Amino acid sequence: MVCKEWPEINLEEYEGVWVAAFADNEGKEIEEASLQLIGAARELADKLNTYVGVALIGSGVRELAEKPIYYGADRVYVVDDERLSVYYPTVWGKVLYELASKYKPEVFLIPATLRGRELAPYVANSFRTGITADLTSMDVDERGDVVLIRPPFGGFMLAHIVTRNRRPVMGSVRPNIFPTPERDESRHGEIYEERVEIPPPRGIRLLGREPIMKKEEIPIEKAEVIVAGGKGIGSKEGFELLKRLADLLGGVIAGSSKAVDAGWIGHDMQVGQTGKAVKPNLYIAVAISGAAQHVFGIREAKRVVAINIDPDAPIFEHADYGIVGDYREVVPALIELLEEMKGKGKIE
Amino acid sequence: MLKVVVGIKWVPNTTSVNIDPNTGTLIREGIPSVVNPHDLEAVEMALRLKDEYGGKVTVITMSPPSAIAGLEHVLGMGADEAILVSDRAFAGADTLATSYVLAKVIDRLDYDLIIFGQETIDSSTAHIGAQVASWLDLPYVYYVTHAELRGGKLVVRRSLEDAHETYELDLPALISVAMHSLNPRRVRVSNKLRVKLENPIKTWSNEVLGLDPECIGLRGSPTALSKIEMVPKVPRKNEVFRGEAREAAKWLLEKLKEEGLLELG
Numbered sequence: 377m378v379c380k381e382w383p384e385i386n387l388e389e390y391e392g393v394w395v396a397a398f399a400d401n402e403g404k405e406i407e408e409a410s411l412q413l414i415g416a417a418r419e420l421a422d423k424l425n426t427y428v429g430v431a432l433i434g435s436g437v438r439e440l441a442e443k444p445i446y447y448g449a450d451r452v453y454v455v456d457d458e459r460l461s462v463y464y465p466t467v468w469g470k471v472l473y474e475l476a477s478k479y480k481p482e483v484f485l486i487p488a489t490l491r492g493r494e495l496a497p498y499v500a501n502s503f504r505t506g507i508t509a510d511l512t513s514m515d516v517d518e519r520g521d522v523v524l525i526r527p528p529f530g531g532f533m534l535a536h537i538v539t540r541n542r543r544p545v546m547g548s549v550r551p552n553i554f555p556t557p558e559r560d561e562s563r564h565g566e567i568y569e570e571r572v573e574i575p576p577p578r579g580i581r582l583l584g585r586e587p588i589m590k591k592e593e594i595p596i597e598k599a600e601v602i603v604a605g606g607k608g609i610g611s612k613e614g615f616e617l618l619k620r621l622a623d624l625l626g627g628v629i630a631g632s633s634k635a636v637d638a639g640w641i642g643h644d645m646q647v648g649q650t651g652k653a654v655k656p657n658l659y660i661a662v663a664i665s666g667a668a669q670h671v672f673g674i675r676e677a678k679r680v681v682a683i684n685i686d687p688d689a690p691i692f693e694h695a696d697y698g699i700v701g702d703y704r705e706v707v708p709a710l711i712e713l714l715e716e717m718k719g720k721g722k723i724e
Numbered sequence: 725m726l727k728v729v730v731g732i733k734w735v736p737n738t739t740s741v742n743i744d745p746n747t748g749t750l751i752r753e754g755i756p757s758v759v760n761p762h763d764l765e766a767v768e769m770a771l772r773l774k775d776e777y778g779g780k781v782t783v784i785t786m787s788p789p790s791a792i793a794g795l796e797h798v799l800g801m802g803a804d805e806a807i808l809v810s811d812r813a814f815a816g817a818d819t820l821a822t823s824y825v826l827a828k829v830i831d832r833l834d835y836d837l838i839i840f841g842q843e844t845i846d847s848s849t850a851h852i853g854a855q856v857a858s859w860l861d862l863p864y865v866y867y868v869t870h871a872e873l874r875g876g877k878l879v880v881r882r883s884l885e886d887a888h889e890t891y892e893l894d895l896p897a898l899i900s901v902a903m904h905s906l907n908p909r910r911v912r913v914s915n916k917l918r919v920k921l922e923n924p925i926k927t928w929s930n931e932v933l934g935l936d937p938e939c940i941g942l943r944g945s946p947t948a949l950s951k952i953e954m955v956p957k958v959p960r961k962n963e964v965f966r967g968e969a970r971e972a973a974k975w976l977l978e979k980l981k982e983e984g985l986l987e988l989g
Binding site for chain 1 (some may be wrong): 752762765818819821823824826843845846847848849850851852853854855857858859862863864865869879882883884885886887889890891893896900903904936938939943944946947948949950951952953954955957958960961962963964965966967969970972973974975976977979980983985986987
């Protein structure tokens with residue numbers, strides 16, 4: 377017996393690893409998070425001995441259809457329609473559902489950008505299948521089932537999640553969890569121009585849209601040097617001190633969830649499981665205690681420095697170099713020394 | 725008059741949870757449960773709409789009975805009534821089965837608007853809102869920072885990575901509130917007194933709802949946990965300096981220089 381709300385399916389019919397790909401803001405490129413997911417899908421598809429399919433939907437996206445192939449896709453299914461020039465979660469969700477229903481992929485992955493996080497559970501629900509949010513790796517188990525792996529509680533553990541009797545197996549993946557694959561223009565693949573029913577947006581209208589001017593600052597997930605502050609910073613002003621240090625090191629500032637909760641720094645600059653995963657060469661954690669959910673976000677950092685007044689702070693266990701001391705003294709000392717070095721031209 | 729339903733979750737306060745370095749296990753003791761902080765922002769948005777336009781705010785949660793403390797908290801903030809959706813048959817539900825029960829509960833209520841928090845601090849999936857919208861076939865928008873009524877329709881603002889957007893939604897509709905966008909109000913003593921006197925918390929079990937056991941709880945969940953493993957710790961050097969600030973700074977910069985990590989900006 378299965379739930380009467382679930383349509384009957386034949387598991388055998390489902391094959392292939394699919395990725396939903398979206399164009400970026402100006403519609404000139406496939407967004408980075410989609411390309412990264414194509415790379416991850418390639419690896420899984422090779423384990424399953426199957427193909428990588430990309431669902432590319434939007435308005436004017438036909439001209440981008442070769443690009444997923446360069447990054448590892450075998451088949452690209454394009455729905456290019458003017459009615460998709462405005463994004464509505466219900467409309468895009470239904471189009472992705474229709475498209476995937478036609479080809480029945482075994483796995484369907486959606487990038488967990490803000491739009492993707494809004495859309496993915498809607499698509500999964502349309503299939504009456506489950507979905508695993510923010511997976512960080514994928515595998516195939518002894519039964520041949522796909523295993524989606526995610527950190528469930530604060531980043532201490534990895535949960536292996538299987539979907540035994542429903543398809544597709546669905547997952548969402550945050551940007552920068554997987555690397556962007558090498559672009560290889562010699563790769564070949566097939567492009568299918570698809571026509572699916574595009575429902576009108578019901579009960580929802582976009583009234584206005586103002587593009588956010590891209591900040592001059594490097595986003596933290598791309599920064600080579602990050603100076604991050606935590607609860608112990610104590611104030612917004614404290615972050616100005618961190619900013620001076622970051623500027624001297626050619627880096628950017630970031631914060632822990634507690635610093636974001638306190639309103640000292642924006643959520644787009646939050647490092648951790650509930651923020652962003654970062655991979656700088658140098659990560660300086662200032663007055664951050666080192667809760668597991670934070671440490672989870674700096675696993676890929678090459679070197680971690682911790683500055684903390686509490687010698688027992690867990691962050692020291694996750695740091696290469698630790699300084700026990702008050703950041704109000706240590707950070708100004710670092711700034712002073714760096715300014716001296718710079719003045720003397722000791723370091724280029 | 726706006727009838728708003730808010731869904732909340734009673735969660736262990738995981739942001740303060742840590743690992744016992746000796747045993748490698750979770751330190752669970754003394755970790756209190758709280759109303760998911762981002763759900764308090766959803767309650768706050770509902771209460772602001774009620775303050776502005778009048779109406780009623782009903783808060784629902786699917787949880788073991790311990791969540792009554794959380795429902796008392798949001799009633800203390802000013803919500804009108806609360807429903808604890810609780811039954812052993814609901815246990816072990818993944819987000820599909822959870823959203824199914826919540827949708828069936830909401831379906832029995834008279835509502836114009838459903839509000840959820842952006843995500844929870846324990847599992848942070850952000851699934852439930854979209855799934856409930858799918859079950860009820862409602863228009864929905866996530867990450868709302870501001871909502872108001874204009875000519876009987878809900879106008880909402882939200883921000884994505886690349887744009888600020890304004891949408892108009894016909895009611896009934898579903899929204900989720902952007903985390904860190906609102907400051908939830910405090911509990912008021914007068915509201916708490918009302919809770920004591922009127923007891924506005926109802927409990928709905930599956931006897932009330934009568935849902936097919938195949939669609940709820942563990943059995944109604946397509947996803948299953950096959951294994952849990954500890955996240956391996958990334959090996960680090962763990963060199964620590966204790967001493968005067970300028971000496972410490974010198975020590976650190978020397979180390980970074982040796983490794984070629986100092987490139988002054």
